[in-house]
Every structure is written in structure tokens, then in C-alpha cells.
Amino acid sequence: MRTGSIPRVLGTAAALAALLTTALAAPAVAERSTTPGRAPAESAAPADFTHPGVLVGRPQLDFVRGRVQAGAQPWKSAYDQMMGSKYASLTRTAKPRAVVECGSYSNPNNGCTDEREDAIAAYTLSLAWYITQDSRYAQKAIQIMDAWSAVIKDHTNSNAPLQTGWAGSSWPRAAEIIKYTYSSWPNSGRFGTMLRDVYLPEVTNGSHSNGNWELSMTEAAIGIAVFLEDRAAYDKAVGKFRGRVPAYIYVTADGSLPKVAPGSGLDTRAKVINYWQGQSTFMDGLSQETCRDLTHTGYGLSAISHIAETSRIQGQDLYPEIADRLRHAMGLHAKHQLGTPVPSSLCGGSLKDSLGPVTEVGFNALANRLGYAMTNTQTLTERQRPAGSNNLFVAWETLTHANNPA
Numbered sequence: 001m002r003t004g005s006i007p008r009v010l011g012t013a014a015a016l017a018a019l020l021t022t023a024l025a026a027p028a029v030a031e032r033s034t035t036p037g038r039a040p041a042e043s044a045a046p047a048d049f050t051h052p053g054v055l056v057g058r059p060q061l062d063f064v065r066g067r068v069q070a071g072a073q074p075w076k077s078a079y080d081q082m083m084g085s086k087y088a089s090l091t092r093t094a095k096p097r098a099v100v101e102c103g104s105y106s107n108p109n110n111g112c113t114d115e116r117e118d119a120i121a122a123y124t125l126s127l128a129w130y131i132t133q134d135s136r137y138a139q140k141a142i143q144i145m146d147a148w149s150a151v152i153k154d155h156t157n158s159n160a161p162l163q164t165g166w167a168g169s170s171w172p173r174a175a176e177i178i179k180y181t182y183s184s185w186p187n188s189g190r191f192g193t194m195l196r197d198v199y200l201p202e203v204t205n206g207s208h209s210n211g212n213w214e215l216s217m218t219e220a221a222i223g224i225a226v227f228l229e230d231r232a233a234y235d236k237a238v239g240k241f242r243g244r245v246p247a248y249i250y251v252t253a254d255g256s257l258p259k260v261a262p263g264s265g266l267d268t269r270a271k272v273i274n275y276w277q278g279q280s281t282f283m284d285g286l287s288q289e290t291c292r293d294l295t296h297t298g299y300g301l302s303a304i305s306h307i308a309e310t311s312r313i314q315g316q317d318l319y320p321e322i323a324d325r326l327r328h329a330m331g332l333h334a335k336h337q338l339g340t341p342v343p344s345s346l347c348g349g350s351l352k353d354s355l356g357p358v359t360e361v362g363f364n365a366l367a368n369r370l371g372y373a374m375t376n377t378q379t380l381t382e383r384q385r386p387a388g389s390n391n392l393f394v395a396w397e398t399l400t401h402a403n404n405p406a
Contacts, residue, residue, distance in 0.1 A: 059406035168220030285328030357387035
């Protein structure tokens with residue numbers, strides 16, 4: 001696990017002088033609003049929450065169950081992939097601990113992998129329960145969630161916010177399905193207390209690290225808010241989302257520089273360029289982390305789509321607000337991952353790594369539901385099917401979201 005801290009400005013005295021000269025000539029950027037025309041106090045939370053309603057809703061689950069039962073593709077192969085994974089095992093033993101300690105680059109890793117993978121397992125088992133209606137899967141999911149809610153008290157060390165965001169994104173998905181589609185979960189209240197006391201305080205105030213941190217933390221916050229039916233926490237998460245997405249994905253309408261997140265302190269051109277990994281040429285769909293690597297960029301794009309998907313289920317669709325940014329970002333990165341040469345103006349002509357299994361949710365929403373043409377994203381998405389898990393916070397999205405109209 002890599003740290004998301006903002007890199008220090010390095011370079012020669014001449015380069016620094018040039019940057020400072022440019023910065024003095026340019027207007028301050030910290031005051032460029034990321035949400036023009038929108039009153040900060042506007043409520044986003046629904047009057048009545050929809051359950052299950054974190055990333056997947058009941059109509060989506062019913063669609064998936066029907067497709068799997070019919071043996072239709074790509075859902076059947078995606079289901080088989082999920083059921084063959086370690087996360088669907090009925091013999092899994094949870095490994096909870098009171099304090100999960102996660103440092104940079106997973107050093108130390110005291111319970112970090114165990115927590116993330118137990119959370120993914122709980123979600124996997126909840127999906128298995130809904131599709132098969134075999135109560136053994138629901139009971140195993142409950143067993144895992146109960147094990148953690150009985151023990152965990154805190155996350156510590158430098159990667160604690162990101163770790164909490166990743167695990168805290170998966171837990172509510174599982175909890176929503178089990179609580180609202182299974183007959184009995186006696187300790188669901190204790191699980192809710194765990195989310196409120198241990199997870200929500202760590203993620204609700206966001207982060208000024210690389211954008212994927214705050215986006216994953218916000219995904220956890222909005223999912224937890226749905227499970228807890230906490231309207232204030234939901235509104236706060238949507239506020240973070242509206243501030244961060246325009247600061248994470250650039251479009252040419254933003255002007256000569258990307259927008260910045262509220263409170264970021266990025267008040268000069270030099271600081272903005274440094275934060276954008278040294279990239280000074282901006283194009284539609286460029287991410288704040290593109291020149292870092294595509295994998296971290298994929299984390300950010302995935303969290304954006306997950307948050308928007310949850311909002312759609314809750315009756316307030318955030319996709320139209322961010323559709324232009326997200327479609328350009330998915331298209332730009334998919335195009336180059338598919339082999340289109342990288343121009344020298346983009347990250348010096350070289351991109352690292354790959355996005356991972358993160359395009360299904362956003363592609364389904366933007367292309368299938370909203371009707372955007374997304375040829376490169378479609379090609380990459382279909383080539384990667386069935387999309388599995390990144391073992392962090394993404395799992396089985398071909399199964400849950402491929403061509404899902406619900």
C-alpha cells in the first residue's frame with residue numbers, strides 16, 4: 001500500500017524561480033469554486049433511505065439473480081468466478097483485532113489485509129446469499145461481521161484513513177444486503193455502532209492527500225450514512241464528493257488549471273502542478289494521479305462511480321453532475337491502456353500500470369443508462385470481463401453492474 005502524501009517540490013533553483021515567476025503572474029487558485037452556483041447547505045440526503053442501498057439495490061440484485069439463473073453471459077461466468085474465489089468460502093475464519101495498524105507500503109501490516117479481505121468476503125457472501133437463497137452464505141457473512149463488530153476499536157499509523165476507507169466501503173454493502181433481505185441478524189445494531197464509532201470518525205472529514213484517499217474515504221462515509229440512516233453524515237459525504245471530483249478530474253471548461261478541493265492550500269500554479277505529479281499540460285479526463293500511475297487513478301475513478309451509484313439508488317442521482325468528467329477520464333485512460341501511444345505532453349510520454357477491474361459501474365451508468373458513446377471504455381470493460389476483485393475495495397462488478405438496467 002502506498003502512501004498518498006503530497007510530494008515535496010524538488011528541482012533546481014532556476015526551475016523554482018521560473019515556477020514562482022509564473023505563480024506570481026497567475027491568479028490564486030484556491031478560491032476557484034469546485035461547485036459553482038450550488039448552495040453549500042443544500043440537503044442531499046433522501047427523506048427516506050432505500051434499503052438495500054449501498055452500491056447495489058434490490059432491483060439490481062433481482063436482475064443479477066435472474067440472469068445467473070438463466071445461465072446468461074457475462075453474469076454466469078462472473079458468478080462462477082465469484083463463487084470459486086476464496087471470498088465465497090463457507091469455511092472462512094474471520095481474523096478480527098482490536099487495533100488495525102497500517103503503515104505506508106503496508107509496513108507494518110497488522111490486520112490490514114485481514115480486515116479488507118474479511119470485509120470483501122462478507123460482501124461476497126451476501127451476494128451469494130441473495131443469488132442462491134442458501135442461508136449458509138448469509139450466516140457466514142453474519143459470522144464475519146459479528147466477529148469484527150465485537151472486537152475492533154481503532155485504526156492507527158499513517159495509512160489508517162485509507163485503510164478505514166477501503167474496509168469501510170465494503171462493510172456497508174454486505175450489511176445492507178443481509179439486514180434487509182435476510183430473516184434475522186441479532187447483532188446488526190452492534191455492527192452499526194462499530195461503523196458509527198470506529199469507521200465514520202476516521203473518514204468523515206476527508207483528506208488532503210492524493211485524491212483517491214479522500215474519494216475512498218467519502219465512499220465509506222456515504223455507505224455508512226445509508227446503513228445508519230444518518231442524514232447529516234450523508235449530506236457531509238456528498239459535500240466532500242462535490243468538492244473533490246472537480247479537483248480530481250480535469251476538463252477544459254475548468255480553464256488553464258485544474259480546480260482545487262476546498263481547504264487544500266493549493267493557492268499557486270506551482271503548487272497545483274506539483275500536486276498533479278508535475279504535469280503542466282491539462283486535457284479532458286486527466287486525473288490528479290494519472291502521472292503517478294493508472295492503478296491509483298483507478299481507485300479514484302472507482303470510488304467516484306460507487307458514490308454516484310449509491311446516490312442514484314437513494315433517489316438523488318449525482319451522475320449528471322460528474323458525467324462529463326467521469327466519461328472523459330474513463331475514456332482517456334482506457335484508450336492508452338488499450339495501446340494508443342502516449343503523447344510526450346502526457347506524463348512525459350509514459351504511463352504506468354493499469355486501471356484494474358474498475359470500469360463496469362461507471363460504464364454501465366454513463367453508456368447504458370445515460371447514453372454516452374464510450375467506445376474505448378466499452379472495449380476495455382468487455383476485454384476485462386469478468387471483472388474480479390482488486391482485494392482492496394472493488395469486487396465482482398461484472399456480476400453486479402454489467403448491462404444492468406435496474
